[in-house]
Amino acid sequence: MGAEATCVLRTNGSSHPGRALLETDEPIFRGADGFRLRLPLASIKSARAVGGQLQLDAANAPVTLELGTAAERWAERIRSPAALQKLATISKSIARDGAVWVVHPKGTEAKVKDTDVFAAGKKVGLTATKVARFSETHTAEKLVIPVAKR
Numbered sequence: 001m002g003a004e005a006t007c008v009l010r011t012n013g014s015s016h017p018g019r020a021l022l023e024t025d026e027p028i029f030r031g032a033d034g035f036r037l038r039l040p041l042a043s044i045k046s047a048r049a050v051g052g053q054l055q056l057d058a059a060n061a062p063v064t065l066e067l068g069t070a071a072e073r074w075a076e077r078i079r080s081p082a083a084l085q086k087l088a089t090i091s092k093s094i095a096r097d098g099a100v101w102v103v104h105p106k107g108t109e110a111k112v113k114d115t116d117v118f119a120a121g122k123k124v125g126l127t128a129t130k131v132a133r134f135s136e137t138h139t140a141e142k143l144v145i146p147v148a149k150r
Contacts, residue, residue: 011062114131
């Protein structure tokens with residue numbers, strides 16, 4: 001994901017100024033005071049932006065990052081770590097009778113759910129027509145341009 005910000009992290013009644021990085025599979029915080037924190041995406045139960053603060057319900061304790069205007073973008077990227085936002089660009093370049101397959105981890109602990117894929121597809125004018133077992137650990141959804149719009 002590659003986002004980075006200077007911010008303040010608050011957790012367990014303490015605050016730490018420093019730098020936060022939003023990597024592909026985890027947010028990382030490096031405090032100016034030596035405090036360090038890594039939060040694997042699987043350990044984050046929810047992410048929401050409230051008044052410029054990114055509030056993470058993490059497995060061990062709630063964590064708040066004061067990110068300002070970037071908080072909502074970070075929350076969305078944590079909630080939907082697969083590149084679903086790229087569907088807007090991809091949908092413009094597929095053949096009228098073509099398809100896009102979205103492959104993602106399956107299971108109740110997966111950060112991207114099939115309903116997230118369906119909603120992201122619908123948002124850019126695509127409809128889901130098929131769900132397939134990709135492997136033991138991954139599933140795939142087929143998104144197409146609706147027949148009425150071809």
